[in-house]
Amino acid sequence: MSAKYVHGYTTPEQHRLVKQAKYWRERLILRDLNLTGGERLLEIGCGVGAVLGEIGKAFPDSNLAGIDIEPRQIEYARQYLTQMGLNNIELHVGDAIQLPWPDASFDHVYGMWILEHVCDPKAILREAYRVLKIGGLITLNEVDYKSFLIWPESPDFQYLQDSVYEMFSLYGGNPHVARVLGPLLLAAGFSEVKNTPLVMHYCYALEREELQKLIALSSAPMELAIPEIVQVLGKDRSRLEAGLEFFRSIAKEPGGVATMVIYRGAAKRL
Secondary structure, three states: OEOOOOOOOOHHHHHHHHHHHHHHHHHHHOOOOOOOOOOEEEEEOOOOOHHHHHHHHHOOOOEEEEEEOOHHHHHHHHHHHHHOOOOOOEEEEOOOOOOOOOOOOEEEEEEEOOHHHEOOHHHHHHHHHHHEEEEEEEEEEEEOHHHOEEEOOOHHHHHHHHHHHHHHHHOOOOOOHHHHHHHHHHHOOOEEEEEEEEEEEEEHHHHHHHHHHHHHHHHHHHHHHHHHHHHHHOOOHHHHHHHHHHHHHHHHOOOOEEEEEEEEEEEEOO
């Protein structure tokens, strides 16, 4: 039930995912995540294994598994995790709507930037519910792309943003799924549901280094997406590139501000 992955599977994109996970390690990935010795965690849509790598380093006694629909991502994940010394992580190529594990196999299901790329998030969450043990937890992290705001504003940057939204929709995903994680988890049968907005807000005058890091992290996938946006949607490359350059200039603008809202959905199977 996965939509086409907007960002593609190039080597630069795979490297970007690793760098991205390192950035989000303390800020998001490990936030409120507690695994006791021997507990089993499954990451759905594990991609290149970057998030699993950070979890594995933090909880070396846990039993980790991951699944992704793209063989190239799992191949990269195996190599990457082996290089990290994490040789016991179970990895599978497959669709999260048909997980290859029996009922009640895991203590925790984890997802990061996954539901925005799928056609039927309810079906995937029902399957996650199935493989969780009674009392098991699910954690989901999704960014609401429409929450990405900058100052000063730019028509060219808005053009770039709108083009990215259009690509998500064309490929069957939803760039705004973050805001409805709560209802989706409830519909899948989960209890004790929470969907907490986490605001990343930085300005040049007060948090210059953090602003520069966020701009660099967020501009990379935009740059990688531009060729396909031009090819598939027929958008104006010069305007897209102008929007990207304006966005990057925010990191050097004395009055520059950037805001992003990430939603962290959490729930339990009772």
